[in-house]
Structure formats: C-alpha cells, structure tokens
Amino acid sequence: MAQLKSEVIGHKRLFDQWTQLLQRKQLTGSFLFVGPSGVGKKKSAWAFIQQVLCEKPIQFQACGECGPCRRVQLYQHESVLFIEPDGALIKVEQAQNILQFLQLRSLTSHRFVLIDEAQKMNASTANSLLKTLEEPSENTTLILLAPSLTSVLPTIRSRLRVFHFQPVPLEDMKQSHHFPDWVLEASLGRFDLLEVLNSPSEKQFRMSWADHFVKFLISPDVLTDDSWRDAIKNKEDLKQGLDLWLKMIRDSLFLQQGENKSLLTRDLSEQLQKIAALSSEELQFVGQSLVNLQKEMSFNKDPLLSLESLYISLKA
Ligand SMILES: [Zn+2]
Structure with missing residues (x-):
C-alpha cells in the first residue's frame, strides 16, 4: 500500500494549495480540475482525497497505511462517490445518484463526489446539480474534471473553484520515464500521448x-x-x-x-x-x-x- 501522491508526477503547486485548504478547514465547496488529458488530474484528485480522509496523517499528508488510505487506494471508500460518463454522457440518473449519496448521513468527517469528464454533462444533468454545486452541504467536496474551461457548461463553471493543471514539465517526465528525449518532447507533457507514441x-x-x-x-x-x-x-x-x-x-x-x-x-x-x-x-x-x-x-x-x-x- 502506498501514498497515492507519491505516484503523481508534477503538480506540486496544486498539492500545496490543497494542503493549505485542508489546514484551514476550507474544503467544503465545488472544485473544477482543468487541464489536458493524460496529465494526471484524476490521479491527483484521488491523492488529494486520500490526504483528506487519512486517519493518521503526517503533517497533513496521507500515511498510506491506515484503513481509509487503503480503501481510497483501491478506489473503494464509502465516503467517495466516483461518477464517469455512462456511454457518451453523464446522465440525469447519475445526477440523481449524486443527490441521493449526499442525502445520506456522512459516515466520515468529510466526503467527496468525483466527476470525471464533467464536460459530458448535458444541460438537464447540470441543471439538477446546480444547487448542490453552488452550495454543497457542510464537509462535502465535489470535484469535477474537464479538459478545458470552455468545455464545461457556463452555468456550472461559474459555480466552481478552478484549479489549472499544466502539462507535466519535461524534466519531471524524464525522471519518471526513460524514453528518448524526442518521445518525451513529442508527448507534450501528457502521459496518454507518451503511451501512444511508444x-x-x-x-x-x-x-x-x-x-x-x-x-x-x-x-x-x-x-x-x-x-x-x-x-x-x-x-x-x-x-x-x-x-x-x-x-x-x-x-x-x-x-x-x-x-x-x-x-x-x-x-x-x-x-x-x-x-x-x-x-x-x-x-x-x-x-x-x-x-x-x-x-x-x-x-x-x-x-x-x-x-x-x-x-x-x-x-x-
Ligand atoms: Zn492514512
């Protein structure tokens, strides 16, 4: 078992920001993680979630060993609802699942809804979530992932706190992947492209x-x-x-x-x-x-x- 954050390459500045929010107990809210595919948005989100849900954090970092840390690492934590497109869209029924999940009494001090490819919400899905995104209940964080700001419906976007993911710097990629320089350069800081190129x-x-x-x-x-x-x-x-x-x-x-x-x-x-x-x-x-x-x-x-x-x- 391990600390997920140690598997994330780059994005240190973002983790610093999230750690500050955690220290100041300012986690309640709706976040939008924006950046090209393959730069590690989803992995970073899970690492951040692990950091928050850890029972024995060390200086606000996940220990990687406790029960919650393990369950987050297996993507099976009872206080995390993960939503991804069902086919081409995130459907209204999935928005209903989110609302139901948030109506349950929380079993832990904090809980998360993580929505991958949030750009695939259509207007009716988005509408049913507007109020929740605007004002999530106490100790709840919604994290939406999307490739660009413009890909997200403006009505949602205006209700989210945006965190920008940059392509992974070449130097960071070099340390973790031993490919020829041209491959790393051509991958434009994206691990999905790196895989394709190889x-x-x-x-x-x-x-x-x-x-x-x-x-x-x-x-x-x-x-x-x-x-x-x-x-x-x-x-x-x-x-x-x-x-x-x-x-x-x-x-x-x-x-x-x-x-x-x-x-x-x-x-x-x-x-x-x-x-x-x-x-x-x-x-x-x-x-x-x-x-x-x-x-x-x-x-x-x-x-x-x-x-x-x-x-x-x-x-x-
Ligand atoms: Zn832990």
Missing part, C-alpha cells in the same frame, strides 16, 4: 505516413500512385496523419534554420531530411494547405480532391 502500431503508423508524405511532396507521379489514396480513405487515420504531416513541416522548417533540438518527429529524420529540401515558401504553403484541409474535413469535403489540387499547385 506503441509499436503507432511507430508503424508514423513511419508509413511519413513515407506517404515524402512521396507526395517529392515524387513526380503521385497522381498515378495508389498507396497514399488508400491510406487517406480512413478518416480517423487521415486526421492523425495530417497532424503528423504538420509536425513534420514544422520540424523541416526548424531543420532549415539549423535548429534540431526541439523536433517532435525526430524518429522520422530520414524523411525530414528529404522534406527539408523543399524551399521554406513551399513548406509554408503546404502547411497552410494542410491546415485548411483539416478545417474542410469537418464539412465533409472530399480530402482527396483537396490533396490532388495541393499537389498540382506544388508542381505548377
């Missing part, structure tokens, strides 16, 4: 899309080549592929300026060298066209036509 299928995806891109930019006869046409048929793949291509453009422009420290696609250096042979005007033109294409995709415009016309204007 999976064999992702590596293969990057490699093949990088090859498509080189072919597309350099080869004289792309219009008669079918391999990249097949690749862009899957919309999800295309989305990710365009994202990768834009990163490669960015890195090629960096390379042209002799800057190679902060490359996001260092694993594709062979392809980058080839792309960097284009002029910087051409690269910027391609980059802008790809950004436009990303926007068009949401209007269901055929990406094949856009790519073909990009190719033709490049060769013109």
